[in-house]
Amino acid sequence: MIRTISRFIKLLILLGFVLAGTFVYYATQPLGLRHSPIDFDIAPGDSMRVVSQRVAEAGVKVWPPLLTWTARFSGHSVRVKAGSYRIEQDLSLWELVELLSTGSNSYTDITIVEGWNFAHLRAAMDANPDLRHDTLGLSDNELMNRLGLAPQRPEGLFFPDTYSFARGGSDTELLKRAYQRMAAILDREWQARNSNLPVKSPYEALTLASVVEKETGKAEDRPLIASVFVNRLKIKMPLQSDPTVIYGMGPNFDGNLHKRDLQADTPFNTYTRPGLPPTPISLPGVAALRASLQPRESNYLYFVARGDGSSKFSRTLEEHNSAVMQYQKAGKK
The missing domain is CATH 3.30.1490.480 (Endolytic murein transglycosylase)
Structure with missing residues (x-):
């Protein structure tokens, strides 16, 4: 046994x-x-x-x-x-x-670039092979409804940054994150704003920042560019910003801005209409928001591009015209 x-x-x-x-x-x-x-x-x-x-x-x-x-x-x-x-x-x-x-999960990321408009953002998301395209083919109004937001133009409402996401994740969820991030950052910067600004709401500040974003060639000029626009708004002087005109032209812009374009009245033509454009024209980053809400003190009312990304600032029209002649002539050499 x-x-x-x-x-x-x-x-x-x-x-x-x-x-x-x-x-x-x-x-x-x-x-x-x-x-x-x-x-x-x-x-x-x-x-x-x-x-x-x-x-x-x-x-x-x-x-x-x-x-x-x-x-x-x-x-x-x-x-x-x-x-x-x-x-x-x-x-x-x-x-x-x-x-x-x-947890070696499959994550990747997408970068929303400062200065893009919402159409650029949608095109980048639609072209991303790692996203699930739940918003593909939706109109802007339908997209905002899908996000659970009130009907409004989406321009400027999404914060430009690099976002990580799981491959196969929904573009809807990514847009929600970008929207919530912009809302939080805009609220933070609005709370820290200067007291004597001519903008009366966070949305107006967002609109101003979107113009500053498009006008800035070098980061160090941003607070002064913002001061020019703030100074103009205070005295009710037209902003005369080329990027707003270009935005208003939409697909009709051929890459060159002509005199006739500056004279053609649209809601976004800040040569023919006073004050801010009706909506933002781009996705501003935090630096543009901060510069617009805490601009540098100055007496400048004009600026012109030097051709190297920086800007020349002037207090009077005479100074400005002289700078325009100088740098336009230099650019044609």
Whole structure:
């Protein structure tokens, strides 16, 4: 009897070694993919059983119970990280478990550039292959409705920055983040504004900042450019900003601004209409917002581009005309 029990125990041990060896061999072999790349998401709180099923359904050739028990046996099941994952080449069972537990999620980013207008932003998002294009084909009004926002022109309402997102994430969610970021930063800068500004609301400040953003060639000139426009608004002098005219022309702008364009009245022509344009003309960054709300004190009413990105500032029309002649002549050499 004892000898029989001993043989049975040895048989069990041998069988255990065989099974362990088979498992180790299998766990280190490529699982195979039904297609490439494979993308899947893990939500916070997903159980290992749910994760295993999702991985298999996404296209990894793995038996879900085996993945579940491997993760549990190795202690990794409690460390699975939520996120968005992309698998582009074969990996073993062990490598898959390691991937899920280390959170090597598939994230990328998109940059919204300061000075872009909303059409540029939409074009960049529509062209991004890593975003899910839920807003593709929507009008601006439909898009704002999709974001749960009141009907309004979207220009200027989204903060330019670099945003990380999970591959396959919705462009709607990214736009919500950019909108909320702009709202928070605009509120912060508005609270710190100078007390004697001619702008009466955060939206007017955003509009002014969008013009300053488009007019600035060198960052160090931004506070003085803002001061020129603030000084003009205070004395009800037209802003006479070329970028506002160009924005109002839309697709009719051919790359060259002509005298007839400056004389053609549109809501955005700040040569023919006093005050700010009706909406922002670009996506201003925090520096433009701050410069517009805390402009440098000056007596300047004019500026002209020097041709190197910087601007020459003048107090009188006579000084300005002289600077225009100087730098236009230099630019034609």
